[in-house]
Amino acid sequence: MPYVAMTESEKQQMLAQVGVGSLDELWRQILGAETLPSFERLPCGSSELKVTRHLAGLAHRNATDLMCFVGSGFYDHFIPAVVGEVAGRTEFSTSYTPYQPEVSQGTLQAIYEYQSAICRLTDMEVANASMYDGGTAFFEAMMMAVRITGRRRAVVLGSVSPIYRTMLQCYCSNLDVELVMTPPALQADVRSIADLLTPDTACVMVQYPNVFGVVEDWRPLIEAARERQVLSVCSAYPMALARLMPPGQMGFDVVTGEGQSLGLPLSFGGPYLGFLATWMKYVRKMPGRICGRTVDQNGKPGFVLTLQAREQHIRREKAMSNICTNEGLCALRALAYLTFVGKQGLVDVADVCAAKAVFAREQLLRIEGVRGYDVPFFNEFVIRLPVEAGEVVGRMIERGFAAGFPLGRYFADRRNELLVAVTEKRTREDIRGLAAALEAVLNECR
Amino acid sequence: MQLIYEKSFPGRRGTSLPELDVPAGNALPPTLLRQKPAELPEVSELDGVRHFVNLSRRNVSVDTCFYPLGSCTMKYNPKFHDRIADLPGFADLHPLLPQLRHGGALTQGALAVLYETETLLCDLLGFAAFTMQPLAGAHGELTGVMMMAAYHKDRGEKRSVMLIPDSAHGTNPASAALAGFEARTIGTDANGNTDVEALRRALSKDVAGIMLTCPSTLGLFDPNIREICRCVHEAGGLVYGDGANFNALLGRVRPGDLGVDVAHVNLHKTFATPHGGGGPGAGPVGVCEKLVPYLPTSRVMKRADGSYVLEYQFPKTIGYIAPFYGNFGVIVKAYAYMLTLGRDGLRRVSDAAVLNANYLRAHLRQAYHEPFDRPCMHECVLSAKHQIKQGVHALDIAKALLDAGFHPPTIYFPLVVPEAIMIEPTETESKQTLDAFIQAMLDIARLAETDPARVKAAPRTTPVARLDETRAARSLDLASRPAAP
Amino acid sequence: MKKYSEEHEWVKLQNGIATVGITAYAAAELGDITFVELPEKGKTFAQGEAMCVVESVKAASDVFIPVGGRVAEVNPRLEDTPELINASAEKDGWICKLTDVNEKELEGLMTEEQYKAFTAEK
Secondary structure (H helix, E strand, O other), X not given: OOOOXXXXXXXXXXXXXXXXXXXXXXXXXXXXXXXXXXXXXXXEOOOHHHHHHHHHHHHHOEOOOOEEOOOOOXXXXXXXXXXXXXXXXXXXXXXXXXXXXXXXXHHHHHHHHHHHHHHHHHOOXXXXXXXXXXXXXXXXXXXXXXXXXXXXXXXXXXXXXXXHHHHHHHHHOOOOOEEEEOOOOOOOOHHHHHOOOOOOOOEEEEEEOOOOOEOOOOXXXXXXXXXXXXXXXXXXXXXXXXXXXXXXXXOOOEEEEEOOOOOOOOHHHOOOOEEEEEOHHHHHHOOXXXXXXXXXXXXXXXXXXXXXXXXXXXXXXXXXXXXXXXXXXXXXXXXXXXXXXXXXXXXXXXXXXXXXXXXXXXXXXXXXXXXXXXXXXXXXXXXXXXXOHHHHHHHHHHOOXXXXXXXXXXXXXXXXXEEEEOOOOOOHHHHHHHHHHHHHHHHHHX | OOOOOOOOOOOOOOOOOOOOOOOOOOOOOHHXXXXXXXXXXXXXXXXXXXXXXXXXXXXXXXXXXXXXXXXXXXXXXXXHHXXXXXXXXXXXXXXXXXHOOOOHHHEHHHHHHHHHHHHHHHHHHOOOEEEOOOOOHHHHHHHHHHHHHHHHHHOOOOOOEEEEEOOOOOHHHHHHHHOOOEEEEEOEOOOOOEOHHHHHHHOOOOEEEEEEEOOXXXXXXXXXXXXXXXXXXXXXXXXXXXXXXXXXXXXXXXXHHHOOOEXXXXXXXXXXXXXXXXXXXXXXEEEXXXXXXXXXXXXXXXXXXXXXXXXXXXXXXXXXXXXOOOOHHHHHHHHHHHHHHHHHHHHHHHHHHHHHHHHHHHHHOOXXXXXXXXXXXXXXXXXXXXXXXXXXXXXXXXXXXXXXXXXXXXXXXXXXXXXEEEEOOOOOOOHHHXXXXXXXXXXXXXXXXXXXXXXXXXXXXOOOOOXXXXXXXXXXXXXXXXXXX | OEEEOOOOEEEEEEOOEEEEEEOHHHHHHHOOXXXXXXXXXXXXXXXXXXXXXXXXXXXXXXXXXXXXXXXXXXXXXXXXXXXXXXXXXXXXOOOEEEEOOOHHHHHXXXXXXXXXXXXXXX
């Protein structure tokens, strides 16, 4: 029997020690009259080899050679092998939340270093040990603003990813918090948004760069919010922060984001990594695990989980959040990624992404009937096609390209628009191939 | 050990990165550029590897020692699961692909994994449907209680109270609060069961339901569970089952058969996916027929031709609880686990988990106080009541175990047992390991009698001694800052 | 006049101003106090309302106001030295001073002797 060590003779010895004649008798003592269920669909067991073959077969039914230009918040970045190698150490993966700090210094120091990396990247003072994903982190940031201000209204920009906006709506459905969604625009009209920041507004929530890939200067909006004692929250793309003005410098009160681009595989939607950072003055309103540096009895430096008194296992229904675990192993991966890519390497990766995106946009705009918008962007941009983008994407898939995300799926008035993301993994030839295939498909459609 | 930032040297480079093969340039706004690079580590690949490998050696884990952390089910995590999750067909798959036209055909394998895992879980727990979206156990709880809220709202009922036994995990009341409920506590009776009389008195038309953990956090199977479900249903409420302890019931008891309406399971506990030092986990939620309309969207469906498709049109859904379809990389491991063990293997898991726990109980109750004298399930809850007379607390016993080479059990939980020591051996441990642990526990109990100061001085052999948590909380040092230029 | 609540707060009334804190018993139960989230100045609370939170390493406890009133002053020393509550819970470790006190509510609270007996039962 795999994974169960007990042999038949040991079982008999142990039953005797427990004082029962058989397992059935033990079960009867515990369960009383409960009878064994019968299973209709659960199969009999299989060997490791057979299960591996079955799953490899399923994996093979997924696209493995598709050229990916889809982003929308989740990016196909290169992950150096060494990241998976060190994060795969089972001393990390097979341990629990570090409740016993004396034997968890590895995990704890890694969390502390991860928190530090997030602070350095965002230019904020304090970060938690991570959350489930960018969307849940965004929601938790909103709740933080509600706790800090005592107000129960949040203004969410229409240029925030619809994935996160629908998650916010879902989470707020039973809470006394009003969500105000502004109309989606490629670039925000600060004055009209500022008018929405009423005295009962807790926070204004934006994305940086926004869902259309546009890089916006949020300082005027942050300023307008601050004048009204409204907090500003952003969801940032961490890879872009290698080159962009950090959110802390811009003046955001809470910074969150999806950490997938920092060394985590796309993995069909998870596990991912939500990061959340803020200023020290708000630290006690921040949800999630936090690791702190201290000393042991002998004065030796060490790390512990701290500020735990605010958490659900102690505060129960009064806790900051119901979240129990963080995404420890994902945070470790992000730390490993940032370590091995390094200070200059991250800038280089961002530069390569940005340059390839510019190159790709030029190539695509050369195609007859393809238009663009003249807006600043990092590695993702919108093009307008002469025909419905969803149809084009379908035909591109048959040619081996995931050409981008058709915005009509989220925005009814953008049916002809395609959101194209380019990472450092796409070569010049890949990009030329994309342009050639798109031109051919558009010719078909005409 | 030095921080990675302290090991950095200006200009040192790590790993080889993809080259620039197009003209340099960007479309970033010049006024919004970062003035100087973020102060990330600057180490060689070798120095970085040494850093992480040495960090890992400062951890204990299931793969290094016995880890009987109660309520956490620290069982062995089969290694081939990791290989499977890393297959390019799974790891490199963009989650938006099935949302593109003709994209569904390119994700049939991944959708099959989700659908088939749901199917197996439905069979195993006795439910009509499952959602794989919740990203952790507490996230599953939240999803479940949100469905309960949606159910009552849909029926035009205002039910604002959630009943929660005092032995429950702290996440239960926290999740209930986040779903807009007022948590009300139900006590535990003298036998360690939910106080049924108190429950009957608490039921009213304001009660949305109850959140039960089965077996309870005391490691006990509540013989009244069917009666509890009946009472709650009669009062118009729903029963939430916290499946954190489902390892004890695998293949033996199905929550759906007991009358539970909605329950989550922790794939990182029962289904052998790694805990990862605190995540990522996965907390799929199963529901009975009447709660199916409220499941999160999207859902994976199987067409008559055998293909899989994502469906979005569910008017009563609670919405999107996660960005996509759940922690897929975790789910695929749990699927492999269920296929490997199968119906008989899963039943043997609960057999061995329960026998191992009772075996520990049979030996340890000689030396440690046992609050409830009856057979336990997958874990046994003892207390340091005898030892505190010598000034030795549960915490001291835990630290002494570190010196004996074991990860300690959960301590001070459940809250209803003062000085609780909650031991969950799991099924994957051998009798030899259990015997060694028993010996260590008995030695510590003896030492607590003869030389309590020695117990209180533990641990001595760990990389650091007991840490100053008061200092950590008073003078907060939560991030290392770059040196001033 | 000094009175005690069942939630382990003390209140001392002098010239219409009530000084409030947590009891030495409560401070000992909480252990090393690491942070006090002070009540907001100018805010009015009804008797029994949670007015602030006291945190130790292992617990965060609401402090329930023992008599209704308006917060006129908070103890500024607690911001940087929360351990004052451990050292001197019922003197230097006071939390706030109240005006507009509903003095009648004091009658329902325990005397020092009664409180001693109350905690001895625990």
